[in-house]
Amino acid sequence: MTRVREQAAPIFSVIIPLEFHRDRWEKCLRAWQAQTLADSRYELLLVMPPDFAGRDRLKVLLAESDDSCRVVVSDLTHDIGLCAFGAEHARGQFLFFTEAHCWPEPDVLALCMKAFEEHRDWAGISCRSLPVTSNRLAEAEAQMYDADILYGMTVHPWRKLLDQCFVTRRDAYAQCGGFKAEFGHFAEWALAANYHAYGLSIGYLPAARFHHQYLGELAELRHFSQDFVRGEIRYIADAVDEPGSNLIEPPDEWTSRGNNERPLASAILKQELRDAVSAADHARRRQHLATALRWLTPAIFGDGLPRARASLGEAAAYARLRAAAMFGSGRVLNDAFKAYQARVVHRHRLSSIAQLRAAGVGSEHCGLYDIETLECGTSFRWGETAAALRIHLPTGVSRIVIDSAPFFNPLTITDLRFRLDGHAIAGEDLQIEPHRIAINVRADSAGSSILGWSCSRLDAPDDPRVLGLPMAKIEVVAAT
Structure with a gap:
């Protein structure tokens, strides 16, 4: 079914994956064939997945059209993978990515060509998406996504890439690594971050207008959200070498995932119960028992309870959304739709993290808050009053050195205790200085150990968190 134009390479290659088309692929194709730009200046590259049901109809349409269409067949089934596959076969100077359930107005290519001529610094352009x-x-779905799209295009510093209607210079796309199928629909954000990291500008051209079909089908929404979130979590876990990885802010579910690590939570629980038994007074005993209670559930169930709550929350949000669709006003329905989407995303994030944990990719710490950065540039993270982390120790005697945050003196904290694999660190092996803690340890063989500690709560009236020891760095060094 491949038809190849024999003349010079076109200016634009329009890449249309025939997947996720919502029965609008034919309307999409005809709208591209009706562009005001001369046919010789662009090609339509239709990327066909193996399960495309419109093959016979497509043959008829191609027989009726000129030679501006090419069809390439792929074994891939995801539209992001199909886009990347199409880019490999495209011949144009500019690569135009779109979706088969979107269709352009007739002047889109002409406007984009003019914009590239006027803005030589633009590496790419995103067009206006009209629901x-x-x-x-469908109206509630469109309202939610359209608000997010406009925020990305006009406010957000780098989320300027909209894969519904995005055209880019070929060399810029190659420099940034292109769409990567392993990240699913999150590949859109990943590629946008790479453009920004390389200093490549993506312009927004609202005059170039596309029409985007929304169905309002919740099963499809869940499928899309699951795919996006799986890609997001995989990117955060694996893509540290991506140029734009430092721009992607991990979600709360990721930064707090260590609090559901059963072995670490169990270590804290046992530590607090021991300290409660040996506490010198009732006040400290109550504190240790309260902390033990906080870690009881994750020590027993791991992430089971948070995931169960997430599933129940999604089910409740679904019921509210259905009720709002039947009886609620437009505002009530819009709010219910956004709330349901948030619940879907939350559940899928927890599920994706659980899959990584089952594959052996867990967190190395428990009871630590997210990283913060001071104005001087120093990064640190607060711990709760009880925390634990995995640490690799070499064979023999070594020293664990903990640098506290520069504003904090560990000598001022009370009831500070450390344990290694459940064994209390003796006083002669613990050295506390104004901004550093050193712990002498011995390991019979090299391997991973769990370092746990507890302390009294820091008095911080303006911070609702339970704050303990703030750490800037922890490392294992040779004993001196």
Whole structure:
């Protein structure tokens, strides 16, 4: 079914993956064939997955059209992978990525060519997406996504890439690594971050308008959200070498995932129960018992309870959304739709993290808050009043050195205790200085150990968190 134009390479290659088309692929194709730009200046590259049901109809349409269309067949089934596959076969100077359930107005290519001529510094352009809806749920879905799109295009510092209608210079796309199928629909954000990291500008051209079909089908919304979140979590876990990885802010579910690590939570629980038994007074005993209670559930169930709560929260949000669709006003429905989407994303994030944990990719710490950075540039993270982390020790005697945050003196903290694999660190092996803690340890063989500690709560009236020891760095060095 491949038809190749024999003349010079076109200016634009329009890449249309025939997946996720919502029965609008034919409308999409005809709109591209109706562009005001001369046919010789662009090609339409239709990327066909193996399960495309419109093959016979496509043959008829191609037989009726000129030679501006090419069809390439791929074994891939995800539209991001199909886009990347199409880019490999494209011949144009500019690569135009779109979706088969979107269709352009006739002047889109002409406007984009003019914009690139006027803005030589633009590496890419995102166009304006106009929602098309047919029911109340679709209207709520469109309202949610359209607000997010406009925020990305006009406010956010780098989320300027909209894969519904994005055109880029070929060399810029190659420099940034292109769309990567392993990240699913999150590949859009990943590629946008790479453009920004390389200092490549993506312009926004609202005059170039696309129509985007929304269905309001919740099963499809869940499928898309699951795919996006799986890609997000995989990116955060694996893509540290991506140029734009430092721009992607991990979600709360990721930064707090260590608090659901059963072995670490169990170590804290046992530590606090021991300290409660040996506490010198009732006040300290109550403190240790309260901390033990905080870690009881994750020590027993791991992430089981948070995931169960997430599933129940999603089910409740679904019921509210259905009720709002039947009886609620437009505002009530919009709010219910956004709340349901947030619940779906939350559940899938926890599930994706659980899959990584089952594959052996767990967190190395428990009871630590997210990293913060001071104005001087020093990074640190607060711990709770009880925390634990995995640490690799070499064979023999070594020293664990903990640098506290520069504003904090460990000598001022009370009831500070350390344990290694459940064994209390003796006083002669513990040295506390104004901004450093050193612990002498011995390991019979090299391997991973769990370092746990507890302390009294820091008095911080303006901070609702339970704050203990703030750490800037921890490392294992040779004993001196």
